[in-house]
Amino acid sequence: MADKSYAPPAPPGPPPGYDARPPPPYHNWQDAVPDTAEFPPPPTSGNYYSNAGNASADDAERAHNFCNSTPLYRPAHPPTVVYNSARNYDISPIPPAEFGGSISGHHGRWKGLTRDGNGDCALLTNLPLYFALADSPFVTKGKKTIYFEVKLLGLRAGPTPNDASGLSVGFAAQPYPTWRSPGWERGSLAVFSDDGCRFTNDSFGGKDFTDAFRVGETVGVGMTFELSEDLVSVPKLKVNIFFTRNGQHSGGWDLHEEIDEEAGGVEGLGGEADLYAAVGLFGGVDFEICYHPEGWLYHPW
Template identity: 70%
Template sequence: MANKTYAPPQEPPPGYNASDTSYGPPPPYHNWQEAVPDTSILPPPPIGGNYNSNTGNASTDDAKRAHEFCDRNVLYRPAHPSAVVYSTVQRHDIGPVPAAEFRGSISKHQEQWRGSTRDRNGDCTLLTNLPLYFALADSPFVTERSKTVYFEVKLLALRTGPTHEDSSGLSIGFVAQPYPAWRSPGWERGSLGVFSDDGCRFVNDSWGGKDFTAAFQVGETVGLGMTFQLPGDINAVGSLRGAQRLDVCVFFTRNGQHVGGWDLHEEVDEEAGGVYGLEGDFDLYAAVGLFGGLDFEVCYDPKGWLFRPQS
């Protein structure tokens, strides 16, 4: 279900508790039409967000409970991984951890993890047992090299009914922990995701996401990656690393072909929830959101990928 509320909201999306000092308010909206009166040579305005989905919507109660969860639980401070833990991830010896809300089965078959959910299974997210990105070990500010994380999901079957309550699908994304397990990636802080039912992308977005790609078809393999790079002016005279942010690009693939992506910091405005938790300063886990009845495969190992990202 590619959004969170049953009806369009009557006011702007709610923020998290303002008393939570673990992160600041979202970046101010940059009204480039006022800043630059002559807009004739500028590109079209950014894609606006949606307030609801035409394919299915999660409950308001689940959204409220998730916001309360995020208010109570700040993101985990990144820790430097031990040599054993880090080498485990480098060997791609990782797997999904079923949430309590997951109703189904999942097991490993060679490089893939093959799973199935029961019909009308509620929204839930499968996270990897270890991060794909370690902020204190993989950040280009530490290594002076770019870092790419990526994985793929194949949609094997969908079991849907005639109503929105019977809709089924999945999403592919990344999240920072802790994350409410009854919510799909992209819906709460420190997360992003792309959804199968309508192709919308979500970045810390508790409403309807942004139009991005076509809906996923049964039999298709999709992939999602993030590339973290040093900012272009890192060597500028007088620059301070602590005051800079990494360049972060998100890319999306279908059946082994790069078909789209976005700069993480684009289109950050008053409709969105910011990009907190996704800028390379927190550990990030691969995430697969699931709802309804479906069969799927997840692959974290490059040997089983259709796409070959540059490291």
Template identity: 55%
Template structure:
């Protein structure tokens, strides 16, 4: 992928957001001001979306590139502060707990995608589609409700994707590559970028097996490319730090985070978020259990896939 320039940007006006409303960073979060979750039945309004990426740009395996304009636009977009976590309503929280999650995407998505049952989606993207992202309409992790600081227990989030087909094999060239990434994001996140490429994101990619954590600079080799017909999963377990802060002034509610990756239901790789920070990735803001997190899928090229958030359908089963 092409990397944005690290030079300091001139301050600009707030870029257009992907959501129809937002919660400013300095707003006091409470139940009377919940975030504007998507209901899964509405597309995002064009007026709320950034301009679509150039048609010429695609991500490819190992040596492929995404358009530099996309990277720079995302870099500017991420100057917007993260939305503060808020206490969800009982209905919203209950829906998320029973995996009643629906896909949300922007006009950058080119293809078909639908929920085939509760917590299960099936979709495909058109050949030569540019980079785009699909997320859950509700968080899969609500910081106010799920944080180990609130519950005194660890919390694991996880989902799986099955790769049904690729209409252009990875490695065939920058304009022919197809694949996906599985990950998590905090909001707002640029919907023309895969999870893990920008701040508050993590993702593992099908075409080369690399993992990205808040990293626009190349990622790290992690596993092998995914095969057609294969099911992979990604999870994060949040837990209390071994040494808890002794005063309120020192308490930052940042959890320890163990990330794990599965293939065919078996854990084949894992890492500690804080011990293996990607080089040049900068802050881990958004991934330490103190913000809401959404399940996310990055897509490029022609891909057929199924997604499962319902633990009944997982190949991996929690111990």
């Protein structure tokens, strides 16, 4: 673990601090590059501080400045074709400039690797798994669950003794600084493989949560959004995060009960923003991501 063209109608009263501009069009990768099954390597472009050595204080400061100067996008109504793609799990990970390695796949299953010593980076999906203006229980009056799984296929030591390797699984709102693992900056949460800690908008401490992931193990992370029983007294959604290992439920937490203002709060995670599946990577990691229920070991519904 390192330091841990549509013009959408404006929603009434966007949350304070959210970008007044609409987000960029949702990236429907399948429409943009219909015959592409493989992404080429992109061009280079608390409890613990770091036991990996892959993240630096400069990276953290740059990310904090980015988040302070770039508000989360306000949600937008997705076009029908985009929303249907997400509902059919026709989604893909988008490697950022910081990703050094390869990834390929189709039908919701993607296999990849990062080179030894690769710095921290975040793989976010091209489309949200949760669309705030389409999936919110405030709109549907029902419950919404999002989930995906990752299999840890291998870990490779870096070129120096201080280099560690691992991954994290979680969710993030956009825009997110892609040189940081999910969970460390606002609008994100994740569970980390190297020590099992969970982070929610938390660059410093994290919280003890589970055991370290083992090579060959499949882990999953999900979020469930639903209306509170008393919306007058509690005018916000109930949000529960759950974690799985090898097809078995393995703990979770209530987003609001576990709020820690000193660690960063829960901005962007309470159902007010679109949320993307996010996999954080550092060092040399072999992995497989499964977004489609047909490949999951655990079925949350």
